[in-house]
Amino acid sequence: MSTLWRNTWHHLRRSPFQSLAVIIILFVNFLAASAFAYLSFSFSSLLKYIESVPEITVFFKEGITAQTVQSLRANLETLPGVREIRYISPEEAFQRYQEENKDNPLLLELVTAESLPASLEIAAINPQELEKIAQTISSQKEEIDQLIYQKDAIDALTRWTKIIRLGGIATLSILSFISFIAVFIIIGLKIVNRKEEIGTLRLLGASSWYVKQPYLLEGAFYGFFGSLGGWATTSALLIHYRDFINKQLSSISPLPPNPSFYLEILAGCLLAGVFLGVLASFVSARRQLKY
Amino acid sequence: MKIVFDKVTKSWGEIAALKDLSFKIKPGEFLFIVGPSGSGKTTILRLILSELKPSEGEIEVGDHSLTKAKKKQIDLNRRQIGVIFQDYRLIKDKTVRENIEIALDITGHPKKSWPELIEKAATRTEISNRLNFFPSQLSGGEKQRASLARSLAIAPRLILADEPTGNLDPKSAWQLMALLRKINTQDKTTIIMTTHNSDIVNNMHLRVIRLSEGKILSDKGRGSYPKE
Numbered sequence: 171m172s173t174l175w176r177n178t179w180h181h182l183r184r185s186p187f188q189s190l191a192v193i194i195i196l197f198v199n200f201l202a203a204s205a206f207a208y209l210s211f212s213f214s215s216l217l218k219y220i221e222s223v224p225e226i227t228v229f230f231k232e233g234i235t236a237q238t239v240q241s242l243r244a245n246l247e248t249l250p251g252v253r254e255i256r257y258i259s260p261e262e263a264f265q266r267y268q269e270e271n272k273d274n275p276l277l278l279e280l281v282t283a284e285s286l287p288a289s290l291e292i293a294a295i296n297p298q299e300l301e302k303i304a305q306t307i308s309s310q311k312e313e314i315d316q317l318i319y320q321k322d323a324i325d326a327l328t329r330w331t332k333i334i335r336l337g338g339i340a341t342l343s344i345l346s347f348i349s350f351i352a353v354f355i356i357i358g359l360k361i362v363n364r365k366e367e368i369g370t371l372r373l374l375g376a377s378s379w380y381v382k383q384p385y386l387l388e389g390a391f392y393g394f395f396g397s398l399g400g401w402a403t404t405s406a407l408l409i410h411y412r413d414f415i416n417k418q419l420s421s422i423s424p425l426p427p428n429p430s431f432y433l434e435i436l437a438g439c440l441l442a443g444v445f446l447g448v449l450a451s452f453v454s455a456r457r458q459l460k461y
Numbered sequence: 462m463k464i465v466f467d468k469v470t471k472s473w474g475e476i477a478a479l480k481d482l483s484f485k486i487k488p489g490e491f492l493f494i495v496g497p498s499g500s501g502k503t504t505i506l507r508l509i510l511s512e513l514k515p516s517e518g519e520i521e522v523g524d525h526s527l528t529k530a531k532k533k534q535i536d537l538n539r540r541q542i543g544v545i546f547q548d549y550r551l552i553k554d555k556t557v558r559e560n561i562e563i564a565l566d567i568t569g570h571p572k573k574s575w576p577e578l579i580e581k582a583a584t585r586t587e588i589s590n591r592l593n594f595f596p597s598q599l600s601g602g603e604k605q606r607a608s609l610a611r612s613l614a615i616a617p618r619l620i621l622a623d624e625p626t627g628n629l630d631p632k633s634a635w636q637l638m639a640l641l642r643k644i645n646t647q648d649k650t651t652i653i654m655t656t657h658n659s660d661i662v663n664n665m666h667l668r669v670i671r672l673s674e675g676k677i678l679s680d681k682g683r684g685s686y687p688k689e
Contacts, residue, residue, distance in 0.1 A: 370550045374540070374567050375567050
């Protein structure tokens with residue numbers, strides 16, 4: 171083991187409870203950080219999903235002829251902002267219904283193809299076009315039974331995503347500041363406790379960098395293990411409940427099963443943790459060791 | 462390693478610890494600096510180590526002027542100087558071996574050479590059987606020999622000893638002095654030692670600079686130092 175690692179290990183062993191306290195603070199910080207990262211990703215996935223599915227669904231009244239539907243479709247296709255229009259016949263709607271409720275025989279028994287109306291699924295180029303398209307369709311009151319318009323859902327989800335991101339940034343800023351101060355104080359205390367030893371090292375010709383190195387490594391150690399612990403706990407909980415969450419959201423899968431997604435979050439947490447630990451130690455060492 | 466003090470004054474505000482001090486020390490010389498407490502003995506050592514900067518005058522250590530030396534040069538100078546103190550200054554939570562290893566690491570000796578250098582220094586200072594002991598497990602004499610082993614391992618050109626016998630019993634003190642004299646004659650290492658011990662000074666028959674209130678009272682080649 172190199173002298174640097176051994177010195178750092180000595181520092182950690184000499185005051186294990188101080189070290190543990192800092193690791194716990196960093197653990198809480200990164201527990202929240204990884205939770206916000208996963209939450210933010212999930213909301214973005216939900217938003218993308220909702221934006222990608224047909225934004226407006228038009229259900230026609232009973233007895234409307236195919237000719238009337240085709241005529242409305244032709245009208246809508248001329249509108250700017252319309253990306254795609256798909257006609258869903260009552261039979262196709264029934265097939266979908268069967269697929270979605272295949273595990274629920276009671277629901278399957280209640281509905282027949284005749285009880286489901288024909289519909290048009292209209293996708294817009296972007297969500298801003300939704301309102302114009304919806305207004306045009308609403309003018310055809312005689313043929314239309316119901317218009318499902320997802321603007322409100324998108325708006326709400328966009329708002330919540332923003333709130334979560336802003337709340338996450340604010341919470342993480344406060345937690346990171348607390349973590350920074352904790353590392354700063356503990357490293358400062360350790361330096362003060364070892365002033366005599368540091369004085370001896372300086373007399374032996376140790377450079378300023380040589381003296382500071384073990385403290386920077388100690389800060390990196392705190393950051394590494396704090397962030398690793400935080401990420402591991404959040405990820406373990408998420409993996410444990412992933413199937414349940416995905417099941418609740420049926421066809422939407424906000425949490426991908428691929429390991430690279432979790433490893434990317436881990437890499438981010440570790441980088442941020444080590445950076446935070448080293449930065450706080452560096453500032454503390456710079457303040458305490460003025461030469 | 463030669464040392465030159467040229468009209469050196471060190472003062473803190475109105476209080477002068479050293480006043481217009483001039484002397485030269487030749488390479489390989491063994492020199493005592495004596496004087497009552499507060500006479501400026503330790504200040505001289507601290508100036509040589511660049512722990513302090515002179516208020517006036519020039520100090521030369523080896524071929525370098527310390528007055529304008531930059532941090533890096535100061536560190537390099539210190540790596541050629543072995544220091545032993547009355548309170549030993551061993552790192553408490555490290556064994557004697559680890560204390561010596563730190564000095565070797567700082568001075569940039571290759572790691573593979575460490576075992577040999579440690580063994581050599583420990584053998585000379587008769588501390589080989591205590592290498593894996595912590596300072597708290599050693600007697601005063603052993604601590605001082607461990608401190609000397611740490612200095613010797615780096616093959617210093619100069620040893621500064623600040624009252625190294627202050628905490629030792631007479632037998633250990635004489636053992637240490639014999640060891641220092643041997644190092645001085647065998648390795649031609651310059652040694653500067655501050656002390657209050659008049660018996661040692663008078664029996665060693667070496668150059669003695671006697672200080673009082675920051676001034677040189679006498680600088681004798683083979684001085685006799687009156688008992689306090």
